[in-house]
């Protein structure tokens with residue numbers, strides 16, 4: 001522009017030099033946050049000491065997640081909120097109410113609905129360890145073991 005002051009020209013020059021560098025930084029930050037966002041949706045069993053080759057026991061490892069200190073059973077018990085997660089009924093409920101997807105473990109509602117990064121079920125979430133145990137149990141076939 002004809003009427004631009006010298007000050008303005010200098011400013012434009014500065015912008016021309018700085019902008020490409022800013023763009024590089026912005027792209028880098030976006031890439032970093034992208035790779036990070038992929039790491040916490042599915043908790044890797046290895047990262048919390050659960051060995052994927054060990055068999056997860058429903059009765060001794062999964063049921064206590066539901067019932068210890070009434071963690072889930074304070075709400076999910078007979079006559080209250082579905083599903084009934086008490087030791088006597090949890091296995092039947094999970095199966096009869098389609099909360100387990102054996103073809104795609106991470107798509108099981110008993111897993112994804114309460115896993116730590118989910119936006120659903122604000123009542124209560126699993127800890128990372130609990131989520132990993134539930135996911136591994138389903139991956140292994142969700143047996144009543």
Ligand code: HEC
Pocket residue numbers: 065066071072073074075076081082083097099109110113114121122123124125126
């Ligand atoms: C404070 C009460 C409360 C606690 C504790 C609680 N829940 Fe829930 N849960 C609810 C309510 C209310 C609903 C139904 C509304 C909804 O979907 O958010 C529900 C729904 C669910 C559903 C979806 C059921 C369906 O058929 O769609 C699942 C799965 C579930 N809860 C699992 C759990 C697990 C696992 C725990 C323990 C880690 C837990 N809940 C702890 C109140 C609770």
